[in-house]
Amino acid sequence: MPKVVDHTERRRELAEAVWRVIARDGVAEISIRTVAAESGWSSGALRHYFATRDELLAFASELVIARATERIRRLDPPGSLREQVGAVLAQTMPLDAERHIESSIMFAFLALGLGDPALARVQRLHFSGMYDLCLHLARQLVPGGPEAVARRLHAVVDGLSVHVLAGHLSPEAAAAELDAYLDELAG
Template sequence: MVDHEQRRRELAGAVWRVIVRDGVADVSIRAVAAESGWSSGALRHYFATRAELLAFACEEVIGQVTARVSAMRPTGSLRQAAGEVLLQTMPVDEERHTEASIAFAFLALGLGDPALARVQRLHFTTMYELCLRLIAQLVPGPVDTTPETLAHRLHAVVDGLTVHVLAGHLSSDEMVAQLNAYLDEL
């Protein structure tokens, strides 16, 4: 019996490989079919359009990161735990670099395609909600700034550092040091 969800995940993996190797502009039904060893017709059985295929691939990245974060059982201080959680979303190793590359490839795509804009909003909303939960734990007392504002700032720091690593302006180690410095300031 065919496991359709497993096949869809295999196709998402093929999309990820094409994005990492060739860039998101080169993702097509034909390119993903070739990467996965499937025919274009077989692939279209699962995804009728390029946008559907790309949206699913990005949703899989979001789900993969969310599952990894949910499975964590951090030890140490709240501050250390927050850093460990955030680093699960940032490009500190090859797997997370690939995930971040895929997620950020959707920024430009979401501007012109409503289906991809929905996935982009899901990515941003999921990350903001994570930052808001972390801020609630890290900054429990009254402060001059709302938790929502602090969460937006934390989200901006995480995304900014991620973009700098993806663009080659920071190393992963430098990114971790900057994240730690910001968390220490909180």
């Protein structure tokens, strides 16, 4: 009987290999060859799933978005509305090892998207999804004027995330800054 291959799972395994290479060596080191070596596959087998490096990177980034979205959907945080908003936003920030890798990948796409329209699409998907989340949360937290609040909230979360990724803030300090900002918004 022929072996049944789960193509979705194979693509996910390859995306996770991309994440490991980015976490270890940086996004500049991503190639079909380096991901094939990391995954234990041949370059030819990998090309069966992704014809180009950009396809592979785009899928890896889209999978990060999907994972974070699913993690937020499953979240049922206790506490006040303000605490719940903080718990949701914390899922998008590099506050632990898994989310650090995810944030590294997403912010790498900011630079990659500047020179590549296909990767810019993924970068826009990430930013529009994050803005939509901030808008939804702002509407719950601050009645009136939520678009301006959502833009600022998005900027604060992204700014704190960049500071953690750059080593200027610890994850704990970034979480404390987010809490202080949310306390100000909630009044």
